Amino acid sequence: xxxxxxxxxxxxxxxxxxxxxxxxxxxxxxxxxxxxxxxxxxxxxxxxxxxxxxxxxxxxxxxxxxxxxxxxxxxxxxxxxxxxxxxxxxxxxxxxxxxxxxxxxxxxxxxxxxxxxxxxxxxxxxxxxxxxxxxxxxxxxxxxxxxxxxxxxxxxxxxxxxxxxxxxxxxxxxxxxxxxxxxx
Numbered sequence: 358x359x360x361x362x363x364x365x366x367x368x369x370x371x372x373x374x375x376x377x378x379x380x381x382x383x384x385x386x387x388x389x390x391x392x393x394x395x396x397x398x399x400x401x402x403x404x405x406x407x408x409x410x411x412x413x414x415x416x417x418x419x420x421x422x423x424x425x426x427x428x429x430x431x432x433x434x435x436x437x438x439x440x441x442x443x444x445x446x447x448x449x450x451x452x453x454x455x456x457x458x459x460x461x462x463x464x465x466x467x468x469x470x471x472x473x474x475x476x477x478x479x480x481x482x483x484x485x486x487x488x489x490x491x492x493x494x495x496x497x498x499x500x501x502x503x504x505x506x507x508x509x510x511x512x513x514x515x516x517x518x519x520x521x522x523x524x525x526x527x528x529x530x531x532x533x534x535x536x537x538x539x540x541x
Contacts, residue, residue, distance in 0.1 A: 366426055368416035381409055384430055391431070391501035395438050396445075404441060408434045428510025431501060435493050435511060475537075483533050491526045494519050 366376045385405055392408075393401035411433050412419075419429055484492055490512065497508045505523060509516040 366421075368412075368419050373413070373416065377409065377413060380412070380426060380430070384427060385409070387501065388430060388434055391497070392434060392438065394500035395496060396441055400441060404434060404437050407437055411437070424510035424513075425507065428503070428507045430511075431497060431503060431507070432511035432513065435497065439489060439493075479533065479537055480530070483530055487526060490514075491522055494522045495526050498523060 366380060368376055370376065388408060389401050389405045392404045396404065408430060412430060415433075419426070424432075484495075487495070493512060494508050497503045497511060498505065503511065505519045506516045508523075509519045512519065
């Protein structure tokens, strides 16, 4: 059985509304999960909507021969995440300059929670320290469940580059976690 989504969508045709309705139905839920993992639930819905709005505006630039539509949508979403994170970071820095840094809560934390928090902070710092391209490739595969080929289409890179990048990033993160566990 062949469905409309088995073939590339006609984003330039006369029935753009129907084409985008199908795209939304097929990809919005998974896309939202990926975005929620990157920026939280509060911003995810807005970014899903913005992703499809940008896709609608840029529909004439979509080339089905170059990339599957899923990769194209995730590429748009990833660029929107980068913009969102930059805005959030600038806003947070401005707020901290205005009010100063809050005192940490040193109340009786349980050892497991402290360890979990330390690992979370370590991973957060490690992810923040990655180049944008490395972080995007890792999170597109880990959180969005895209294959390296789909990530390559989303980021406009060769699949071999994405596979190499993923191997390098995973090795680096594993070494960091192993070292942290040894030091703990």
